[in-house]
Amino acid sequence: MRTDYCGSINTRYLDKTITLYGWVHRRRDHGGVIFIDLRDREGIVQIVCDPDNAQAFAIAEKIRNEFVLEITGTVRHRPEGTVNPGIFTGEIEVLVSTIAILNASATPPFQMDDDNLSEAIRLEYRYLDLRRPAMQHNMRLRHKVGMAVRTFLDQQGFIDIETPILTKSTPEGARDYLVPSRVNSGHFFALPQSPQLFKQLLMVSGFDRYYQITRCFRDEDLRADRQPEFTQIDIETSFLAENEIMGLMENMICHLFATTIDVALPASFPRLSHIEAMSRYGSDKPDLRIPLEFTELTDLMREVPFQVFRDAAQKPDGRVAALCIPGGGELSRKEIDEYTQFVAIYGAKGLAYIKINELAKGLEGLQSPILKFLPDTVVQEILSRARAQDGDLIFFGADKAKVVNDALGALRVKIGHDRGLVEDTWKPLWVVDFPMFEWDEEENRWQALHHPFTSPREGHEDLLTTDPGQALSRAYDMVLNGVEIGGGSVRIHRQDVQAKVFQALNITDDEAKEKFGFLLDALQYGAPPHGGIAFGLDRIVAMMTGTDSIRDVIAFPKTQRAQCLLTHAPSNVEEKQLRELHIRLRKTEIANS
């Protein structure tokens, strides 16, 4: 019987006899003595096998990496000079009395301490990859985060209620995963993109405070760091206004960071209106660790000779803005060209700039291809608005507002990292006062910025019909270091308002009834005012561990091709199964299956 975990042994155990189970992390012979680094989930301890213990020694000689051992021995100080202060067990070693091999191991495809593995091999041998201390730590942290959330919400009177996985298509916009029904031939379940409608129904049912840490599913193209299934901390409350909900959620996130990674977040998070976030950072999820901000110039450029700026400034949906880079004067021609290519990704046709060499020299002290197109007074005003100093560089964006925001917003983040301007800290904030709708150029109609159940701000109900673009919502996003980690809203609890929103979205009554008639029905029977939020658990844990990929905090993730390299899912199935489900493959696909 195990008395302790390998990683937990230190000088407190001196002279104690202990029994450990674990894996052979490394074995080496040194002066006729065999040393084994024995590893379990708590860490690694050094085992010493002496030749005078012939029986144990004979076994030790057979041992290879990743063998599973049971070892009994006594704890002693490591000899002078062999102490390893780097690890918890570094001062001690265990002198073996008995060894048993519980299981052998073939030579593993990689070393457990190799940190330069291709992701393909890590995912194929995930059960070995997960042995690596970094992955053990990630999964442990993920567990801690989940428990911290549950403990906090439980104390706040929230009730964990499970909602269906086999359900009906929810109109979140993305593509659904479908599940053919055997019993109801020709019909399909959909896997939930979120429990949105169910959690609202639970408020109608009077549960008052609901939460669930639940799996959600989106059949999207996985360009970004996305997974077909992901985990959401899903929360809904009744009778609370946005301020109360946001306050509660701030406390939860603070509790989370304090109890799991010992980080103290600000007691109250700053709030930025959507319009201010766009105007200062060109983004609705600004990374506040980066001190750079946009300078608004649209008003200034309406009459200038420089046509690029003038046209943009005169367009109703145009914008001209500047981004002043402290010390940016040292940027080479080549670097500036690279940034010009970078902003092109976001549709910017160019990247005008002014280098400030020496303000004292006035315009002589400036260096820029566009100066000749700008009146001196305008240039002076730019410099003062941007608070430019000697050695700075000012970049310009002039185009449709969306292009300027995307391009300069991305440039702001890139330069922030390139020039080491990113503060090493955690900067949470709320973004609020979102518009209800955004105009969809392609579909040529309004789309819900969050989802169609988001409540308009009080007094904006009429705008839903008169001027949808002006209607603001009661939505709020929690942003941390440039990542949206949570988003929510106060919901619509009155059927007439819900109907208006559907109208604005061109959702016909029939469509609405077909898709979520049960919600509309529910709103008739005493639906309370309610609202909630959903956090991305994978993303939060990934940020805590400092990894760029959520795959590093998911035990068995899928690839960008939505495949599991370990189990080879998805796989083809027997014709018999398809027949039971009343479906067949399309001709063209049969070859592939």
Next chain:
Amino acid sequence: MRTDYCGSINTRYLDKTITLYGWVHRRRDHGGVIFIDLRDREGIVQIVCDPDNAQAFAIAEKIRNEFVLEITGTVRHRPEGTVNPGIFTGEIEVLVSTIAILNASATPPFQMDDDNLSEAIRLEYRYLDLRRPAMQHNMRLRHKVGMAVRTFLDQQGFIDIETPILTKSTPEGARDYLVPSRVNSGHFFALPQSPQLFKQLLMVSGFDRYYQITRCFRDEDLRADRQPEFTQIDIETSFLAENEIMGLMENMICHLFATTIDVALPASFPRLSHIEAMSRYGSDKPDLRIPLEFTELTDLMREVPFQVFRDAAQKPDGRVAALCIPGGGELSRKEIDEYTQFVAIYGAKGLAYIKINELAKGLEGLQSPILKFLPDTVVQEILSRARAQDGDLIFFGADKAKVVNDALGALRVKIGHDRGLVEDTWKPLWVVDFPMFEWDEEENRWQALHHPFTSPREGHEDLLTTDPGQALSRAYDMVLNGVEIGGGSVRIHRQDVQAKVFQALNITDDEAKEKFGFLLDALQYGAPPHGGIAFGLDRIVAMMTGTDSIRDVIAFPKTQRAQCLLTHAPSNVEEKQLRELHIRLRKTEIANS
């Protein structure tokens, strides 16, 4: 802003001014005064609206059932004789100062305190059904159970790790739900019947102690009280033998019952071998609340003239057993006939009996159609083995052992209930020493009694090939009041043993490699000895609440037809979606869709 929950107000609040949110449970006018029973998740409180408060009274007159109200008022004693000791708030009432209607309600399809509703209407209006205090209680209890499990396991060092929902068919025997892949055309994911393989892989990864409260899916015909998706408390450990695992799980279940429904289960559960359970109760999940036990007679009947008994006793797979019913002598001819029909369901061709009127009179004191076929000595032996008393009745079963066990086992339970012999208590036990395999008459081959990853008992490895029927496993089932609430086993951690089991099950190497080659691979790389268990959460909570149907402890369950009457899932989908998934409906089904 709410100051308190309706259900939490009592005399401690006297003279306090409070603000409540809730639903109008009932409204009545009485002597010009309006009384409102206001309901929230914590309970109901009586609101009094006085005519002299004209403004509030005017609003109160508009109020109907299930309106959502905000009420501010002061707490006072109820007048003499109107106190209701039945409810927590029964001594007080709240005199209204202000009322606001937060939302109106159409007349609901049923009263929230109506307990005689058809399940169909309850499921169609689930959001209203869930308002009913009984359902509120059930969902709260379910939450408490989940938290109690998590708290216990967390303290024991278990780590909650999420396993995939979109995965590969696991060979649990039942039918899989399939999910067509869009990206990998012609291929399908399967929803997990359990995380069995993943939790074993997590042990290979060295997590040592894993748990998950997770959804599992089985596309079975829902004759029994089953759901297409159900929730499992899934647990796996490394380096523990069955006794240690069983002890840990006993502690968990005791903790669960103590902390959630204040029931003290025995500190250690009795253990019955599978063979003993079958011989004494004819069941591998005996209800120990019922004092009746079988009497073994097979050995006694090998030579008797009564052919029915003799044949059964001589068959290698035959059995003759008796069930003595204390006071059963009073059973009428009609009742005995009904029991005879009842056992016929289980394949019994008849139900022989002996009534014991007066033992003192010897055989004269007995009454039975079969006496003349049985030697007196045999009859005497029957009476003594069955410890028969005056007024008792002895039922007989003689057939294949399976038929006798099923028939008399079911009869034992039925009579136990009919005659009020069921002890009002909780009787947990472990059933152990299961055979590895059971013979499948139809398929004419061995089937795994648990699953193919269950370890044979030490020393029984060779029987896997020489005499599979004799091989015992290291499986264990937890049984409570006749219901199997959990089942688990020590798993196979050696590849060679796993291969033998697959051979015994006629699973070819190719089939094994195709289905779970990744597990076989994993077993090569230092798999630790490991084992675990899975509990049915829905069933446990249902038993705690005393309901017969797990649908009463699931927020949004499906019908026996695997349909959701609320959302109308499954539903038909657009042709475009099917095309994206590379599937089409079979001709015959298109009409239905």
